[in-house]
Amino acid sequence: MSRGRPAVIETVEPPRKYTRVFEDEFTVETWTYDLNKFHGPINVDIKYKAGAEKAIKQQIKQAKQEKKTARQMKKINEANNKRTGKK
Numbered sequence: 910m911s912r913g914r915p916a917v918i919e920t921v922e923p924p925r926k927y928t929r930v931f932e933d934e935f936t937v938e939t940w941t942y943d944l945n946k947f948h949g950p951i952n953v954d955i956k957y958k959a960g961a962e963k964a965i966k967q968q969i970k971q972a973k974q975e976k977k978t979a980r981q982m983k984k985i986n987e988a989n990n991k992r993t994g995k996k
Contacts, residue, residue, distance in 0.1 A: 935961035 925945050931938045941952040 934958075935965060 926943045928942070929940045931940070935958055937956045937958065939952075939954040939956075940950040941954075942949075943951050
């Protein structure tokens with residue numbers, strides 16, 4: 910084991926071509942990069958997991974229902990505040 914500064918400093922070039930895989934509960938995304946051609950991804954492949962479409966639709970439906978309920982509650986609260994004289 911040597912001490913101090915190394916005799917030769919090695920510089921390792923980062924890869925110019927590489928792939929990254931991102932996975933969440935509904936999809937698996939594969940991003941392919943080639944920095945010689947373009948600075949961003951040159952190809953993105955998205956694959957949905959089994960049952961993902963149904964789950965996504967259910968989430969959208971639930972979000973719409975929550976917004977509708979919030980609007981209704983706001984109207985009810987405003988009406989109650991007018992009747993009682995509160996602001």
